[in-house]
Amino acid sequence: MRPSAPAAGAAKITSASALASARRHAQDAEHEPRAERAARSWLACAVSAGQAAASEDAGAWAAAEALANRCTGKLLDFLLAYEPPRWTPGVFDIAGTSLQVVFSGMPTSLEGAFALERAGSITIPSVMGQRYATEGFGIALVAMQPRCTDRPICTLFPPEGVARSVTAWIDSDADGSPRLVLTDPLAHPQVMLGARSVPLSNDITASYAALFEKSRLNRLAIWNLVGGKQIGHRQGLYLLEDYDPEKTPIIMLHGLGGSPLVWARLTNRVFGSPELRARYQVWHVVYQTNSPVLLNRLRVQHFLDRGWSVLDPQGTSLARRDVVLIGHSMGGVVSRLLASDSREVVWKAAFDEPPSALVAAPDDIALVDSIFHFKPYPGVSRAIFLASPHMGSPLADHFWGRLARRLVDAHSSELDALVRVVDANRAHVSPILLDSYRTDGLSSVNTLGLRQPVSLASHALMPVPGVRYDTIAGSLPGEDPPGDGVVPLSSAVLAGAASTTIIPAGHRLYRNDEALTRVLEILREPQAPVSTR
Known part of the structure; x- marks a missing residue:
């Protein structure tokens, strides 16, 4: 239901007199030295101006x-300066005038008290690009609260907390008493002023920027490569907005040594497009990038499984049957494998006996x-790969790659299990693989090399029929072989892609506006038939 601002009493006074009254109250507030009494005059001004805006006099509306x-x-x-920092519905006393605070159609993720901040006071980091805001009626705010712990869905909120766009305005109830109304402007973009519907102000970028500024993920991601453990406590699937069972999820996977913060610019541009925001919801994945690619694929699969068990335990939502994967660098390789069927290709590159014939726990x-x-992961219908080394990267075999292998520390219970199985079945393990593990160890850098046998086998795995995939690659002038300085074009470009875009840019295509514009173009294309797989 659309929020309304009834502006009681508008029928009893003319728009001209209401507007004149509002201006007198504003003048009184500007000259009042006592903050609370000035606030009372600002409140009276907002009430009278709202009455004029709800009148039938079109000339007074603007x-x-x-x-x-x-x-x-x-x-x-x-109120933000003098009242308690945690907001709940209730009543404020402003120099003897009661102001009722009403929550109407608020984001479902906001449970209990929250902090409020003017959206315009939040700085937008340059990496996010422009601020996407809509001018309209009301004041754009950001509501923030710590991540909850009392519901299953709490695990899908970022550890930094929950931040949502909120819009506030003043109206009057049926008795003429003033109210401060707060609502979710994305779910309720219009408000009724009298008999007409007007757009609400909103700032879609500010709430995302508020979380971005609180995050330490970039530092943790780099530290993870050399053995830091904290990123392991942060890994998982995270929602940036309230779950919508009818919107297509865009699941973004970062690359080696990265974090979801690399998607700041693309996420902001999706949020900033009303067309795309109406069709899609953005989800971010955090994973430990020091682990082998196949293990990362399995972990991301588990993150998605856990997410869906919370969001759609019955498995009936439309969102579950139409999923878009977007991956950068190693995240693109993981995305491709999530859309592929391994058959026996990868197993036979490692073992010459089936699992049932091996001896181990x-x-x-x-x-x-x-x-x-x-x-292939159920429901994946599209994938977009940015600067992804699908056929490996020669850099992993050169000096810097060899150095990285010595620095990158990958240790986990899954790898311990793999070592135990290999040690107990050496006669059935590929000699080339044994030599690779003995020489280079088990890590993400190793599995991106050009000669690693399991990785070589996985190169043949393409998204299954019915999954559309697009590739976007960088090519810097003078690179030999041609590529972005990290990934050659021969590795980034895939046969069978619905489209291939080559951009004169380096490896960090997540910051390149031409690459991101191409991603948005792909997302705007007509939706494929919903998979029943």
Whole structure:
């Protein structure tokens, strides 16, 4: 239901008198030295201006709305400075005038009290690009609260907390008492002023920027490569907005040594497009990039499984049957494998006997089997690969790659299980693979090399029929072989892609506006038939 601002009493006074009254109250507030009494005048101004905006006098609407916003903003400045930092529905006393605070159609992820901040006061980091904001009626705010712990869905909120766009305005109830109304402007973009519907102000970028500035993920991601453990406590699937069972999820996977913060610019551009925001919801994945690629694929699969068990336990939502994967660098390789059927290709590159013939603890064999045998993830319908080394990267075999192998520390219970299975079945393990593990160890850098046998086998695995995939690659002038300085074009470009885009840029295509514009173009293309797989 659309929020309304009834502006009681508008029928009893003319728009001209209401607007004149609002201007007098604003003048009184500007000259009042006592903050609380000034706030009371700003409140009276907002009420009168709202009455004028809700009148039938079209000539007064623009001036009335602008004055109502100005006075509401001044009142909010007072409340944010002087009132308790945690907001709940209730009543404020402002120099003897009662102001009721009403939550109407708020984001479902906001449970209990939250902090509020003016959206315009939040700095937008340059890496995010432009601020996407809509001017309208009301004041754009950001509501923030720590991540909850009392519901299953809490695990899908970022550890930094929950930040959501909120819009506030002043109206009056049926008795003429003033109210401060707060709503979700993305779910309710219009408000009724009298008999007309007007757009609400909103700032879609500010809430994302508020979380971005609180994150330490970039530092943790680099530290993870050399053995830091903290990123392991942060890994998982995270929602940046309230779950919508009818919107297509875009699941973004970062690359080696990266974090979801690399997707700041693309995420902001998706949020900033009303067309794309109406069709898609953005989800980020955090994973430990020091581990082998096949293990990362399995971990991301588990993150998605856990997410869907919370969001759609019955498996009936449309969102579950139409999923878009976007991956950069190693994240693109993981995305490709999530859309592929391993058959026996990868297993036979490692072992010459089936899992049932191996000797080891049953749990260890089952885990290794799940790493080397996999099916396309259910519901994946599209994938977009940015600067992804699908056929490996020569850099992994050169000096810097050899150095990285010595520095990158990959240790986990899954790899311990793999080592135990290999040690117990050496006669059935590929000699080339044994030599590779003995020489180079088990890490993400090793599995991106051009000669690693399991990786070589995985190069043949393409997204299954029915999954559209597009490739975007960088090519810097003078690179030999041609490529972005990290990934050659021969590795980034895939046969069978619905489209291939080569951009004169380096490896960090997640910062390149031409690459991101191409991603948005692909997302705008007509939706494929929903898979029933």
